[in-house]
Amino acid sequence: MLKFTKMHGLGNDFMVIDLVTQHVQLSPKLIRQWSDRHFGIGFDQLLVVEPPTDPDMDFRYRIYNADGGEVEQCGNGARCFARFVLDKRLTQKSQIRVQTAGGPIVLQVRADGQVTVDMGAPRFSPAEVPFQAEAEALTYALDIGEQCLEVSTVSMGNPHCVTLVDDVELYPVERIGPLVESHVRFPKRVNAGFMQLLDTHHARLRVYERGAGETLACGTGACAAAVAGIRLGHLKSPVKIQLPGGTLHIEWAGPGQPVMMTGPASRVYEGQIRV
Numbered sequence: 001m002l003k004f005t006k007m008h009g010l011g012n013d014f015m016v017i018d019l020v021t022q023h024v025q026l027s028p029k030l031i032r033q034w035s036d037r038h039f040g041i042g043f044d045q046l047l048v049v050e051p052p053t054d055p056d057m058d059f060r061y062r063i064y065n066a067d068g069g070e071v072e073q074c075g076n077g078a079r080c081f082a083r084f085v086l087d088k089r090l091t092q093k094s095q096i097r098v099q100t101a102g103g104p105i106v107l108q109v110r111a112d113g114q115v116t117v118d119m120g121a122p123r124f125s126p127a128e129v130p131f132q133a134e135a136e137a138l139t140y141a142l143d144i145g146e147q148c149l150e151v152s153t154v155s156m157g158n159p160h161c162v163t164l165v166d167d168v169e170l171y172p173v174e175r176i177g178p179l180v181e182s183h184v185r186f187p188k189r190v191n192a193g194f195m196q197l198l199d200t201h202h203a204r205l206r207v208y209e210r211g212a213g214e215t216l217a218c219g220t221g222a223c224a225a226a227v228a229g230i231r232l233g234h235l236k237s238p239v240k241i242q243l244p245g246g247t248l249h250i251e252w253a254g255p256g257q258p259v260m261m262t263g264p265a266s267r268v269y270e271g272q273i274r275v
């Protein structure tokens with residue numbers, strides 16, 4: 001029997017497993033079975049806690065989308081990761097340094113229970129996103145067949161494409177999201193964010209996530225949207241990003257500086273599954 005914890009960050013939900021004290025052979029097929037909302041446990045991402053391979057880090061954090069693919073980063077998951085390792089007494093540190101495939105991040109659980117994550121510095125060069133473009137620019141014209149979108153691309157460890165829209169509730173995210181997610185100019189596919197500006201410190205966002213579909217919240221998506229809005233001169237730090245599942249607070253001092261994300265992390269239940 002494999003023990004797991006079901007958690008969520010603003011409704012972006014996770015199965016979290018401790019592979020410091022347990023062992024399981026993961027496969028894309030097994031992850032797809034577990035993620036199924038009718039025949040499995042149901043989640044947007046599987047989060048795995050492992051011992052670090054880098055001695056400067058406290059843990060290694062691995063992330064798998066509902067489609068079974070391993071990805072580089074997950075912001076809402078990072079906050080749940082912090083709660084999980086403290087609740088399971090895998091650490092007693094107040095600042096937790098975590099190794100991810102998208103680069104190191106630092107987690108801090110605050111006295112009010114909210115978690116602040118230093119997500120590292122965003123990257124913009126097309127090669128780092130990755131995105132096919134001749135040169136780096138603030139926006140790019142992305143031809144999706146039926147229309148051309150003006151998009152910003154950002155790597156938060158994982159790839160993001162942010163489009164400004166007039167009304168995010170009315171915007172057809174379910175139709176346009178998949179066209180952006182699997183656009184040929186994103187060789188690793190992309191998380192497609194659609195942002196409506198409200199004022200200089202406040203925006204609404206919906207994200208069609210790579211490998212998971214539209215979720216109630218995307219932490220790295222909120223960071224990427226805030227960063228894109230600041231770079232374009234529409235937003236100023238700190239920024240509140242309002243997602244369908246709730247609000248995240250994002251701070252960014254500018255190029256080369258880390259993005260700080262603050263929000264909640266909730267435990268739903270403890271479970272075990274036969275493997």
Ligand SMILES: N[C@@H](CCC[C@H](N)C(=O)O)C(=O)O
Binds near residue numbers: 045065071074211219
């Ligand atoms: N929900 C996450 C992002 C999860 C990974 C993403 N779908 C990807 O493929 O990069 C978040 O909160 O950041």
